[in-house]
Amino acid sequence: MLACKHIHERLNEAHDGELSPLRRMLLRLHLWICSPCRNADCSMKATFKALRGLRDCPPFKADVTSPEKPTE
Amino acid sequence: MEHAQPLAAVLLKEKASPLTPDAIRQIEPVLMGFAYRAVRREDLARDLIQETFVAAIEALPSFEGRSTLRTWMVGILSRKIIDHYRRTRREVLTDVLPEPEQVGEFGPQHTRQPDAQIDPQMAMRIVDESLGTLSELERMSVLLCDVEQLDREEVCNAMNVQPTHLRVLLHRGRNKLRKALEHAGM
Numbered sequence: 001m002l003a004c005k006h007i008h009e010r011l012n013e014a015h016d017g018e019l020s021p022l023r024r025m026l027l028r029l030h031l032w033i034c035s036p037c038r039n040a041d042c043s044m045k046a047t048f049k050a051l052r053g054l055r056d057c058p059p060f061k062a063d064v065t066s067p068e069k070p071t072e
Numbered sequence: 073m074e075h076a077q078p079l080a081a082v083l084l085k086e087k088a089s090p091l092t093p094d095a096i097r098q099i100e101p102v103l104m105g106f107a108y109r110a111v112r113r114e115d116l117a118r119d120l121i122q123e124t125f126v127a128a129i130e131a132l133p134s135f136e137g138r139s140t141l142r143t144w145m146v147g148i149l150s151r152k153i154i155d156h157y158r159r160t161r162r163e164v165l166t167d168v169l170p171e172p173e174q175v176g177e178f179g180p181q182h183t184r185q186p187d188a189q190i191d192p193q194m195a196m197r198i199v200d201e202s203l204g205t206l207s208e209l210e211r212m213s214v215l216l217c218d219v220e221q222l223d224r225e226e227v228c229n230a231m232n233v234q235p236t237h238l239r240v241l242l243h244r245g246r247n248k249l250r251k252a253l254e255h256a257g258m
């Protein structure tokens with residue numbers, strides 16, 4: 001069985017398509033029965049979705065450094 | 073991009089290329105966004121984009137159109153950014169040992185409520201700002217793999233790292249971003 005302490009590694013591997021069918025099934029089973037890991041899965045998916053969303057989105061700039069004006 | 077465009081325009085007179093003024097206008101904000109996220113300074117990002125356009129124009133004969141112009145130029149820009157890291161912060165490019173995820177004895181702990189709605193725009197803002205907390209190589213790996221969606225081989229080439237090292241960087245970077253979202257209650 002999949003232990004909770006390995007969940008983040010497995011979720012990363014699942015996202016990257018690195019899990020064998022058996023491991024993928026064990027992950028699904030574990031997520032089905034384990035609420036904290038289901039939440040971890042939600043957070044991970046939200047992270048990937050946000051990252052994909054950044055592709056065509058200008059940066060959210062908290063502190064923009066203006067380009068220096070050339071001195072003459 | 074006030075600084076790079078005149079230079080690029082001058083050089084473009086020499087060669088017919090896919091880098092038309094229209095293409096430059098379209099690609100420039102994309103490169104600016106990528107560079108700013110990678111180096112977190114607008115002036116430096118502009119310099120790197122300028123260098124990228126010059127390098128792209130010089131390398132145009134080798135552009136075979138197998139990838140999109142965007143992918144090709146992001147690849148060039150990422151090499152410029154890595155070179156910049158090398159020049160300024162050599163120590164960050166040393167190999168990074170895997171860092172065990174601290175999940176506690178019983179696994180993940182979450183502040184998020186199970187049914188909490190995640191505001192996508194807010195999540196993007198948190199993730200974007202949190203990219204600044206990643207190490208330079210973690211940030212580059214996440215930007216190239218998860219934002220630009222380049223394939224691993226291209227990313228390894230651009231960053232000059234082994235696939236196993238890239239995997240470690242990616243997992244670590246993603247987990248930091250995930251923690252930032254969880255910390256914000258998402």
